[in-house]
Amino acid sequence: MTKIRANLAVSLDGFAAGPNQSAEHPFGDGVGETLHRCMERWMFEDAENNKEEIDGHVSATAFIMGRNMFGPIRGEWDAEWNGWWGPNPPYHAPVYVLTHHARESVEMEGGTTFHFVTDGIESALEQARAAAGDGDVLVAGGVTTVNQYLAAGLIDELRLHVVPVVLGAGERIFDGVGELTLEPISTRATKFVTHLTYQPKR
Amino acid sequence: MTKIRANLAVSLDGFAAGPNQSAEHPFGDGVGETLHRCMERWMFEDAENNKEEIDGHVSATAFIMGRNMFGPIRGEWDAEWNGWWGPNPPYHAPVYVLTHHARESVEMEGGTTFHFVTDGIESALEQARAAAGDGDVLVAGGVTTVNQYLAAGLIDELRLHVVPVVLGAGERIFDGVGELTLEPISTRATKFVTHLTYQPKR
Numbered sequence: 001m002t003k004i005r006a007n008l009a010v011s012l013d014g015f016a017a018g019p020n021q022s023a024e025h026p027f028g029d030g031v032g033e034t035l036h037r038c039m040e041r042w043m044f045e046d047a048e049n050n051k052e053e054i055d056g057h058v059s060a061t062a063f064i065m066g067r068n069m070f071g072p073i074r075g076e077w078d079a080e081w082n083g084w085w086g087p088n089p090p091y092h093a094p095v096y097v098l099t100h101h102a103r104e105s106v107e108m109e110g111g112t113t114f115h116f117v118t119d120g121i122e123s124a125l126e127q128a129r130a131a132a133g134d135g136d137v138l139v140a141g142g143v144t145t146v147n148q149y150l151a152a153g154l155i156d157e158l159r160l161h162v163v164p165v166v167l168g169a170g171e172r173i174f175d176g177v178g179e180l181t182l183e184p185i186s187t188r189a190t191k192f193v194t195h196l197t198y199q200p201k202r
Numbered sequence: 203m204t205k206i207r208a209n210l211a212v213s214l215d216g217f218a219a220g221p222n223q224s225a226e227h228p229f230g231d232g233v234g235e236t237l238h239r240c241m242e243r244w245m246f247e248d249a250e251n252n253k254e255e256i257d258g259h260v261s262a263t264a265f266i267m268g269r270n271m272f273g274p275i276r277g278e279w280d281a282e283w284n285g286w287w288g289p290n291p292p293y294h295a296p297v298y299v300l301t302h303h304a305r306e307s308v309e310m311e312g313g314t315t316f317h318f319v320t321d322g323i324e325s326a327l328e329q330a331r332a333a334a335g336d337g338d339v340l341v342a343g344g345v346t347t348v349n350q351y352l353a354a355g356l357i358d359e360l361r362l363h364v365v366p367v368v369l370g371a372g373e374r375i376f377d378g379v380g381e382l383t384l385e386p387i388s389t390r391a392t393k394f395v396t397h398l399t400y401q402p403k404r
Contacts, residue, residue: 013376166382180368187391
């Protein structure tokens, strides 16, 4: 059965992105860069010990992402902007991008197609679920988008990659989500990061 | 060698106490009560599986606590107020209480003596360290006090008991601590709570 999953790298104080995201600093100021560097370390320098979690990022058969994850926050994307990932993005599946601006779908190399959804998170989820077949839907980020889906009670499994730093600023997981009880599914420490997997309760 | 340790139960969004602490609600509004109930569950209903962590709360040979942990926040303690714990508190060792108001030390049953320290966190630590002998000093709480010691770089080992709830309000671990890098020491999931142990780096 299709699960709706979300994975997010967060600092020990819950920050998943820095403030002031821009084209020059897509992860935001210092904070976001620090998180991104940590993420590269556990995904590349310690890949073997994190295989399950890395697979969890790429094994979904449909993806959803917020507009800030697809492109710079400020200013509209020009017609040439097809995400940060070059001609062959790492999704290899349909990706539903939440935005307020309608745009034609864009087919990339390697099986990734970006679809632009202007009528909200539930519509995006419906479309992603239909496209996913028996596979999972991954809400790929950013943190604001994950929080919206958590607040709406639409996430079946949340995995946090906890990076052992305290950052003190940025965009925080669970902000505005309200009260929520989760069931711990698994906990695993690796060299650079601790993986905590939870199932939000309805 | 004496280690300076801190243990704290926190929600998944980092809250360690509710807002509006009072004599009637020593852990604060709903949030704090929820955390306290969870803590009772893992300490009493699942004690065997949490032996190491429970021992970690009581094995220190000297303790430090903030004034809000010792007594209600508002109004001065009257001369009869000797903490929340009755005649035989669970510390069985000297406890240094941070306060702005000088008071004679109070010897309780079972080896607990409350000392009142008016000249700041470093003085309290010096006194606790001298009293601890070869044992550890535990900064018992509350969260504001733990944050002060973290900000000052005085904690050798921080253990978080992560309760799988999102609370959305209260007093947060790491608030005001600034940027900090920690080394993960251990991670352990039990039925009601996930224990994360870190060593703050200098």
